[in-house]
Amino acid sequence: MKKAVIRTLLVMGVVTGVSGISPSYADARAAAEAGSFCLYEHDDYKGGYFCINGSDVSLRKNYWVGTSRSVNNGASSMKNNTGYIVMLHDLEYFVGQYYLAKPGSSDKDLTNNSGNPSYDNKATSLEFR
Ligand SMILES: [Ca+2]
Numbered sequence: 449m450k451k452a453v454i455r456t457l458l459v460m461g462v463v464t465g466v467s468g469i470s471p472s473y474a475d476a477r478a479a480a481e482a483g484s485f486c487l488y489e490h491d492d493y494k495g496g497y498f499c500i501n502g503s504d505v506s507l508r509k510n511y512w513v514g515t516s517r518s519v520n521n522g523a524s525s526m527k528n529n530t531g532y533i534v535m536l537h538d539l540e541y542f543v544g545q546y547y548l549a550k551p552g553s554s555d556k557d558l559t560n561n562s563g564n565p566s567y568d569n570k571a572t573s574l575e576f577r
């Protein structure tokens with residue numbers, strides 16, 4: 449009995465060690481992503497995440513969840529789990545160079561795009577259309 453418990457704990461420790469993410473963090477992120485538009489700090493949906501359900505004129509005072517790092521000029525990948533077109537803009541109040549995310553689309557690398565400009569670490573405001 450005791451051995452089984454220890455073995456279970458060891459397995460859990462290995463799993464956590466491999467992913468580097470606790471199950472509760474993963475659950476919270478999955479819940480936030482559902483039906484929302486999400487930005488990620490790094491390519492491949494890694495690093496901090498930030499999910500939103502409406503337009504925001506400035507991301508300067510928005511932070512990657514659980515951090516004090518601003519979302520502004522930091523997004524490197526995105527998932528659009530909404531039915532809206534979402535336009536990212538380089539400047540506040542929906543101006544400057546933009547990136548258009550179609551409903552239900554995702555992009556694991558905002559640097560290389562077809563039909564959109566290279567857009568790594570640029571998003572400063574975002575607009576639901
Ligand atoms: Ca980034």
Ligand SMILES: [Ca+2]
Nearest residue numbers: 538570571572
């Ligand atoms: Ca910007």
Ligand SMILES: [Ca+2]
Nearest residue numbers: 555557560561
């Ligand atoms: Ca891309």
